Amino acid sequence: MMDGYLNIALPKGRLGEKVYSAFEAAGFECPSIKENNRKLIFENPDKKVRYFWVKPSDVAIYVERGAADVGVAGKDILLEYEPDVYELADLKTGICRMCVAAKNDFRDRPSKTLRVATKFSNIAKKYYASTGRDIDIIHLNGSIEIAPILDLSDVIVDIVETGTTLRENDLKVIEEIVPISARLICNKSSFRFKSAQIEKIAENIKVN
């Protein structure tokens, strides 16, 4: 939208609300966003800023395609979908790890093709390619933890925060792939034409 507004895509949920407070503190407030309603788009004509709530895994698409100039997405999404965007800052929030997990009694046999259940097929492929291991990827969309329990897979590749979900399902982390956190991303073309505003956000945004 070419109306001089800065368009910001926020992930729906706890992370998005935390991140909005940081944008507010950086001088990009939009009070109407705090109204308790089901609206998804909020504008502040004084600050010429527009926010929208988006499914977390979709933020990168909005930014890559320019529907949003700027957005906040987890590094897991960026590594999985590899959108062509600038990654301007690590907000150091939403911290977790991308890990390989398996049943507590899992014993790896390196000569076997490892069955890996995951939502993050690209990340899993790249990780195991770097170790030279042959794998069979089973792409699932949710409740990945039950896959090894039902012998659908040998291991899973998934995000781990506290590790509670794994423990409660008698699973453990066997390898850590990469640390994950929320990142500030921006559209490459928007950066050319709105660099002053985008730089101001990148320099001032600090999440508590």
Add this chain to the structure above:
Amino acid sequence: MGSLNTEKMVSELCSLFSRYGYDQFNMSKFEEYDLYARNKNFLVSDNIITFTDTNGKLMALKPDVTLSIAKNSRVKPGQTEKVYYYENVYRVSEGSGSFAEIPQLGVECIGDVGSYDILEVMKLAADSLSLLSSDYVLGICHLGIVSSVIESTGIGQGYYGDIYTAVSEKNAHALDALEESSGVSLDAVRFLIRSYGDPKTVISSLRSLSLSGCGDVLCEIEEITSVLEESGHEGKIVLDFSEINDFKYYNGFVFRGYISGIMSGVLSGGQYDQLLLRLGKKDASSIGFAVYLDSLQRLAENDAGYDVDTLLVYEEGTPAGVVCRACAELLKKSESVRAVRTVPDKAVARKTVRIDKCGRII
């Protein structure tokens, strides 16, 4: 109306290239598959439509034009081949995920490329942008500077790929992990990531780094960017080292053109001597760029909110000659007229005019 405007843009761009003495390059639809198999990294994707020709050879429907032009070029000292092309290529479309015929427009200068040739191609890129819009930016990078900065840190070559990625993403914080694992300071790379914007300012701050072997390159960048700004592109030229593209094929200048309102680069190009070397053309140099016509279509679509300027509705039984004369009359004042007997479900017109059987407006 959208495709008509794209054709008009293409025609204006081709005219621009011809005026600078570039010949139109025509090519056949097919190329031996082997050419693409050996140069997969140069292509956007390795999905290629292939078929076996009557002589048993594996052929491909062309996914790219540059490789064919480069393959067929002949190098003579002091001479260059200057061509432009407007051809269809066959690639997987990002939107649909399946193969599509995609029009591509571009310029190539191959042979013994000199400093004026480099300036000329970059000027054609900037001139192309200004033909398409008044709100544009040409972002320029020089890979010689990027590689000098990385080498100056002394970090092991194994880290180069990750550093290039960090620079292309403006991802300064990714350097923290690389510093930790290599034990080498990457402050110079952080400096590079932060160095973008007005060419004069960026060049003067890069000079303060005193990079070895970069004096001549910085002078070349200075000359080219100042000539570009003086030739009608003041304030539109930006130095930005994130415009790396693919460092395995490109060397020297790499650039990307942006138009406000279009989500991604509208044109991109650079010097690709390394590709020529891979094709066995020793002592050859090259520079060129491609225009992304599918993104230009978005520009054409922005113009009008209607399919046709005037909808002319005539009654059943109206003589053909009456309708014809009414159209001709309306075309004196309208951009386009569509004559119909009933108002169509979907067409949107700026205005609707109805006539009776005698041609009088009712």
